[in-house]
Amino acid sequence: MLTFGRACLLLALGLVVFGIAASVYGARRERAEWAAAGRRSVYALFGVLTVAVVIVELAFARSDFSFRLVASHSSTTTPLFYKLTAMWSSQEGSLLLWVWLLSGWSSLAMLVAGRRARALAPWAGAVLLTFAGFFLVLVNFLAHPLQLLEPAAVEGNGLQPLLRHPAMVIHPPMLYSGYTLAAIPFAFAIAALLTRRVDAAWIRQTRRFLLGSWLALTFGILLGARWSWSELGWGGYWAWDPVENAALLPWLTGTAALHSLMVQEKRGTLKTWNVSLALITGILAILGTFLVRSGLLESIHAFGASTLGLPFLAFVVLLIGGSLTLVLWRRDALRSPARLDSMLSRETIFVFNNVVLVGLALVILWGTFFPLISEALAGERASVGPPWFSRFTVPLAIALVLLSGIGPLLPWRRARPGSLWRLFAIPVGAAAAATAAGLLVDPVAGSPRALALFAVATFVIAAVGQEYWRGGRARRASTGRAWPIALGGLVARNRRRYGGYAVHVGIAVMLVGVAASSSFQQVRDVRMKPGDRATVGAYEIRYERPTADVQREKLSLGAILDVRRDGRHVATLRPSRGYYPVADARTVGTLGRWFEGESTSEVGLRAGIRRDVWTVVEPDLQPFRRMIDGIDRRFPLADAQMEPLFLQALAERYTLQPPPAAFRMIVAPLVIWVWIGGLVALVGALVAIWPARRRRRAGGRAAVPRARPATVIERV
Amino acid sequence: MAIELLAFLVLVTAVAWWVVAPLRGRPASEGSADLAALEADWEARIAAVRDAESDLQTGKVAPADHQALDPELRGAAFAALRALERARARDDPQRRCEP
Amino acid sequence: MSGSPRRQARMVAALTAAAVLAAVLVWTSFTASSEAVTPSTLARAGEDGRSYELTGTVLPGYRREDDALLFRVRDRSGSASIAVRYRGAVPDPFRAGREVIVSVRRQDGTWVGERDSLVTKCPSKFSAQDDDST
Numbered sequence: 003m004l005t006f007g008r009a010c011l012l013l014a015l016g017l018v019v020f021g022i023a024a025s026v027y028g029a030r031r032e033r034a035e036w037a038a039a040g041r042r043s044v045y046a047l048f049g050v051l052t053v054a055v056v057i058v059e060l061a062f063a064r065s066d067f068s069f070r071l072v073a074s075h076s077s078t079t080t081p082l083f084y085k086l087t088a089m090w091s092s093q094e095g096s097l098l099l100w101v102w103l104l105s106g107w108s109s110l111a112m113l114v115a116g117r118r119a120r121a122l123a124p125w126a127g128a129v130l131l132t133f134a135g136f137f138l139v140l141v142n143f144l145a146h147p148l149q150l151l152e153p154a155a156v157e158g159n160g161l162q163p164l165l166r167h168p169a170m171v172i173h174p175p176m177l178y179s180g181y182t183l184a185a186i187p188f189a190f191a192i193a194a195l196l197t198r199r200v201d202a203a204w205i206r207q208t209r210r211f212l213l214g215s216w217l218a219l220t221f222g223i224l225l226g227a228r229w230s231w232s233e234l235g236w237g238g239y240w241a242w243d244p245v246e247n248a249a250l251l252p253w254l255t256g257t258a259a260l261h262s263l264m265v266q267e268k269r270g271t272l273k274t275w276n277v278s279l280a281l282i283t284g285i286l287a288i289l290g291t292f293l294v295r296s297g298l299l300e301s302i303h304a305f306g307a308s309t310l311g312l313p314f315l316a317f318v319v320l321l322i323g324g325s326l327t328l329v330l331w332r333r334d335a336l337r338s339p340a341r342l343d344s345m346l347s348r349e350t351i352f353v354f355n356n357v358v359l360v361g362l363a364l365v366i367l368w369g370t371f372f373p374l375i376s377e378a379l380a381g382e383r384a385s386v387g388p389p390w391f392s393r394f395t396v397p398l399a400i401a402l403v404l405l406s407g408i409g410p411l412l413p414w415r416r417a418r419p420g421s422l423w424r425l426f427a428i429p430v431g432a433a434a435a436a437t438a439a440g441l442l443v444d445p446v447a448g449s450p451r452a453l454a455l456f457a458v459a460t461f462v463i464a465a466v467g468q469e470y471w472r473g474g475r476a477r478r479a480s481t482g483r484a485w486p487i488a489l490g491g492l493v494a495r496n497r498r499r500y501g502g503y504a505v506h507v508g509i510a511v512m513l514v515g516v517a518a519s520s521s522f523q524q525v526r527d528v529r530m531k532p533g534d535r536a537t538v539g540a541y542e543i544r545y546e547r548p549t550a551d552v553q554r555e556k557l558s559l560g561a562i563l564d565v566r567r568d569g570r571h572v573a574t575l576r577p578s579r580g581y582y583p584v585a586d587a588r589t590v591g592t593l594g595r596w597f598e599g600e601s602t603s604e605v606g607l608r609a610g611i612r613r614d615v616w617t618v619v620e621p622d623l624q625p626f627r628r629m630i631d632g633i634d635r636r637f638p639l640a641d642a643q644m645e646p647l648f649l650q651a652l653a654e655r656y657t658l659q660p661p662p663a664a665f666r667m668i669v670a671p672l673v674i675w676v677w678i679g680g681l682v683a684l685v686g687a688l689v690a691i692w693p694a695r696r697r698r699r700a701g702g703r704a705a706v707p708r709a710r711p712a713t714v715i716e717r718v
Numbered sequence: 719m720a721i722e723l724l725a726f727l728v729l730v731t732a733v734a735w736w737v738v739a740p741l742r743g744r745p746a747s748e749g750s751a752d753l754a755a756l757e758a759d760w761e762a763r764i765a766a767v768r769d770a771e772s773d774l775q776t777g778k779v780a781p782a783d784h785q786a787l788d789p790e791l792r793g794a795a796f797a798a799l800r801a802l803e804r805a806r807a808r809d810d811p812q813r814r815c816e817p
Numbered sequence: 818m819s820g821s822p823r824r825q826a827r828m829v830a831a832l833t834a835a836a837v838l839a840a841v842l843v844w845t846s847f848t849a850s851s852e853a854v855t856p857s858t859l860a861r862a863g864e865d866g867r868s869y870e871l872t873g874t875v876l877p878g879y880r881r882e883d884d885a886l887l888f889r890v891r892d893r894s895g896s897a898s899i900a901v902r903y904r905g906a907v908p909d910p911f912r913a914g915r916e917v918i919v920s921v922r923r924q925d926g927t928w929v930g931e932r933d934s935l936v937t938k939c940p941s942k943f944s945a946q947d948d949d950s951t
Contacts, residue, residue: 006722013730020737038740046733053729119754164909202762203755236906236933243936267762268769357831365842372846373853384850385870387920387934394842413778414769415787425778469776476775496772527884527904602909620907622881664884666906 004069007057007148010050014101015142017047018135022128029124029197037124041112044127047134048105055102058089058147068154071095071147077160079555087171088161093295093310094147096174100291101137103175104130104182107211111186115207122204125193126186133185136317140310160555163582163600169229173222177249180219181287184252186211187259188284191277195328198335200273205263208280210691212259215283217687219253224680235603235618237525237668239676240516242391247370248290251363255283258359265349268414270340274329275356277336281325286363288318293370344416351409358402365394399513400454406506407462410469432464433457445522455517459510466503473500493689501690508683515675519614523670531662539669541615542566548621548660549578550653557581557596557649559621559656561663563606575606577619577665591634593648597623609674616668625661626652753809756802763795851920856890857897865923868931871899877913886935890917903930908937 021043028036058071062085067073075088075095089095108130115123141147164170187208194204226246227239240246259279262272296311329336342349368375369386376384411425437457440446446453470489473496478488493500526538530545537543544564551558560578564571584590584599606617623630633648770791774784851870859869871890876898879888886907891898893916901921911917920934 003722005719006726009722009726010729013726013733017733017737035740035743039738042737042740046737050729050733115754118757122754199755201755202758206754206758206761235909241936267758268766361838368842368846372850376847376850380847383853384847385853386846386850390846390849393845411778413773414766416783417778418780418783421778421780472776473772476772480775496768499772529884598912600910601912620881624880664881 003057003060004148004150007054008146010054010057011138011142011146011148014047014050014054015135015138017043017050018131018138021047021131022135025124025128025131029121029128034120037120037127038116040124040127040131041116044105044112044131045109047131048102048109051098051102051105054148055089055098058095058098059086062086062088065158066154067156067158068151070149070151073151073155073158075159075161077158080158080161081166084161084166084171088165089147090174090178091162091165092147094141094145094149096178097137097141097145098147099175100178100182101134101141103178104134104137104185107179107182107186107214108134108189111189111207111211115190119190119203119207121197121199122190122193122207125196126189126207129189129192130185133189136313140313144310144313157585159585160582163556163580163602164233167229167233169225169233173225173229176218176222176225177290180215180217180222180249181252181291183211183215183218184256184283184287186215187280188287191280191284192325192328195277195332195335198332200277200332200335201270202267205267205276209260209263210693212256212263212280212283213687213691215287216253216256216260217684217691219249219256220680220684220687223249223253224677224684228677231616231673232605232607233603235605235620235666237616237618237666239673242366242369242388244370245290245294247366248286248293251366251370252283252286252290254359254363254366255279255286258356258363259283261352262356265352269342269349271338271342271349272353273338274333274336278329279356279360281321281329285318285321285325288314288321292318346412346417346419346422348409348412348414351405351412355402355405355409358398358405362395362398362402365398366391396451396455400451400458403455403462403510403513404458406509407458407465410503410506411465428468429461429464433461436460449521452517452521455513459514462510463507466507469503470500494694497692497694498690501686501688501692504686504689505683506686508679508681508686510679511682512676512679515672515677515679518672519670519676523668526667527664528667529662529664532660534662536665536667538667539613540567541572541669543575543615543617543665543667545663545665546574548657548663549576550656551578552646552649552653555582557653558604559653560604561606561619561665563617563665565608565615573608573615575608575615575617576604577606577617578604579619579621580604591630592637592639592645593630593652594634596649597630611674613669613671614673616670618666620664621656622661622663625659626655629655753802753805756798756805760795760798760802763791763798767791767795855892855895855897856899857892857895859899859921859928860897863923863928868920868922870918871901871921871928872916872918873899875911875913875915875917879913890919899928901928901930903935905930905933905935907935910937911935 021040024036024043025040027033028038028040058069060066061069061072062076063082065072065076065078065085071089071092071094075091076085080088090099108127111130112123112127115126119126190204190208194200223246226249230236230241231239256279259276262275262279265272266276292311292314296314342353344350369391373383373385376382407429411429417425434457436459437453440453440456446456470492473492474485474489477483477492478485481488481491483491524539526536528536530536532545532547535542535544542565544566546562546564549558549560549562551560558578558580560576563575563577565573565575580602581596582600582602583596590598603618603620606619608615629652637644637648767788770779770784770787773779774781779787851868853870853872854863856871856873859871863869873890873892876889876891879886881887884904886903887900888903889898889900899921901919903919916938918936918938920931921928922931923929
């Protein structure tokens with residue numbers, strides 16, 4: 003099967019070459035049959051890559067260690083769920099996943115646009131196939147997922163323990179989906195520039211894919227943050243790490259594009275802005291992939307330097323150069339006679355909103371690449387840390403949230419100054435009330451930035467609530483239906499608008515959670531033995547007793563903690579540390595191998611609506627070194643029957659004679675609202691992306707979307 | 719190995735046959751490439767009419783302002799619809815030109 | 818003011834604001850940054866009171882002393898090493914042989930890690946060649 007799989011990957015490369023040639027020929031000579039053949043190449047590419055992916059997955063499922071990939075990242079003891087998802091824990095497998103997802107989304111884009119956008123689709127298809135071709139060259143010649151291991155290993159290395167978590171399983175496919183979906187608007191922007199069809203047609207083909215990219219990136223980023231908080235032992239969810247920033251950058255420019263596309267659809271302006279944002283978002287998606295794999299920047303995620311840095315850099319340079327050339331070449335076509343009517347209009351707020359989003363992206367891009375910039379300019383490599391990022395991103399985030407509340411309140415085209423009081427009174431009043439309340443609460447009053455964020459978030463929630471209220475009331479008046487049905491109908495008829503409003507609320511709520519949990523967090527590092535107490539914030543935490551658990555693949559040493567507030571029991575936390583053995587005991591010994599491999603923290607977490615109580619433990623193994631070394635000397639290579647006995651003895655010793663352990667304890671307010679806000683934003687995006695029903699005429703052709711009754715045709 | 723080779727040959731043949739199938743048939747009529755642009759324009763015009771109505775119903779604009787703007791928006795939407803229907807009729811002569 | 822001069826005025830104001838903000842960005846990044854150094858560079862030219870971002874590989878033999886972690890960091894390719902005393906969160910992947918990044922400052926002749934600044938790189942997954950070490 004390995005040979006068959008390798009042949010499929012070469013066939014995929016052949017399809018790319020033919021597909022690009024057929025699409026370009028079909029586009030240039032206006033030969034529909036060649037364009038159709040190019041489209042079929044895209045579909046066939048997806049099919050052939052699916053075969054390759056299935057071959058890899060079957061090898062993982064069967065634990066076929068003649069596949070080097072399987073031997074390196076799986077084992078017979080790895081649960082099936084993690085076996086099937088181990089493919090993307092490696093360079094080679096993740097590249098295969100990347101190009102497979104790209105081919106899938108490209109097929110969908112061609113299916114949707116193939117007949118409706120005949121002028122654009124072939125060029126867009128050629129661009130998407132070029133992307134796929136780049137990744138297939140890497141897969142076939144630099145990082146092949148189907149390499150033979152001879153002789154086949156008896157047992158595999160197993161999956162990195164840090165990745166044995168559902169969030170870490172879903173996180174990469176979500177991010178890759180976000181990146182690959184961003185290639186669709188990029189491709190159609192290129193097609194629009196090449197064909198000079200820079201009107202709203204290319205937007206219509208790609209809007210949903212851009213929103214899909216945004217949705218996937220949001221989900222992926224949230225999953226990574228959540229995993230970091232609930233699984234890792236450092237007690238945070240965002241570190242301004244270069245690889246984290248790499249996912250945030252296309253999210254920011256994609257958000258800007260989603261808003262300014264609306265302005266072009268409605269007013270015919272911002273053409274240059276829109277093609278540029280679509281191109282930049284696609285380039286940033288590749289840049290993010292480059293950052294992860296190049297080892298160019300120091301990162302907690304830096305998965306080691308590889309040979310792929312240079313090809314990625316070359317590809318990024320090609321994308322930037324080509325995009326810039328096209329935009330300059332077609333600048334005449336991008337000019338629009340239409341102008342924005344008024345500063346007091348929704349579209350103007352969108353423009354300000356986009357300036358802030360692009361500003362955020364530039365700040366983060368600068369900070370992320372600063373080590374390289376400083377080395378180039380000043381001769382020494384320097385880096386900026388989280389405080390630097392916060393200094394700029396916090397004010398910009400406050401401005402962004404404020405604008406996201408102002409936009410929904412203003413009409414398109416023009417608002418009269420006299421109407422502003424009627425539109426803004428309630429949201430401004432709510433924000434004022436929130437500010438007043440914040441000034442009365444001790445830690446909040448002392449943090450102007452947190453206070454400002456709470457105020458603008460309240461403004462947004464009140465503004466969106468007012469929009470739902472007024473819209474629902476109008477719908478109720480016109481239909482006579484009950485409130486829930488009227489609201490449902492309102493949202494169903496205006497999915498983009500009201501789904502988008504929900505996204506605004508979700509983001510505002512998320513940022514409230516971020517502001518509170520980062521500004522008012524209380525941290526305590528303490529060494530305790532059983533019976534000891536420690537105080538963090540308003541909580542008293544007592545170390546009740548140690549725990550130890552011996553499993554086939556993991557030894558866990560931990561603690562049971564009793565958490566009390568005002569004398570009342572609030573929670574029981576069970577933090578622990580898991581130790582995974584190295585495969586080869588020859589150099590480290592029977593017991594030693596359990597402490598020379600990976601170790602992971604199991605966080606003791608009590609999540610609440612108002613605050614999270616978070617703990618991790620690091621057991622002190624020094625008192626057990628004599629025992630461990632003694633067993634290793636006498637039984638250097640113990641068999642499968644003896645080893646569990648030794649582990650059990652160690653576990654018993656730990657529970658009966660527990661040494662003091664190091665605990666980190668954190669009380670962080672409103673963390674849960676980061677996840678709740680994120681969920682609200684995701685639901686809002688799903689509502690916005692959901693296609694409206696279209697009535698079909700006889701013969702199967704989709705009807706032109708109808709206006710509401712008694713509108714266009716009857717009245718003109 | 720022989721089975722894998724045979725399976726691959728079958729796959730290649732099937733894929734190649736399917737991909738180049740459009741080249742074997744008679745060339746399809748191209749139709750109007752501007753259909754997508756006209757549909758996009760129509761959708762945008764209709765959305766503008768709806769947005770203006772929504773702005774009126776939610777109190778963002780005064781009735782007088784809406785009355786001044788509405789005929790312009792509806793006129794543009796109607797013109798876009800007529801252009802689209804004409805293009806569709808050119809594309810498919812069987813289709814009756816319906817409003 | 819007619820439309821065009823007003824737009825030009827807005828454009829000038831916007832570009833000026835952007836230029837000022839960009840200047841602030843660049844200035845603060847150069848003044849607030851920490852120089853990235855290796856142990857050999859630090860040993861040779863490290864200055865008291867200045868913050869550095871030390872990168873290197875953890876040597877075996879690290880230990881805990883009360884609530885502090887004492888470890889040595891070696892050049893990635895080389896033998897020069899620096900001793901660090903660190904307090905704060907210790908990432909799960911931390912162990913001998915792993916690459917770390919930590920912000921350090923010299924105090925009383927000892928390189929002290931800034932609280933919660935220790936970062937351990939994930940074990941190499943995307944290396945040029947597969948290695949068997951986990």
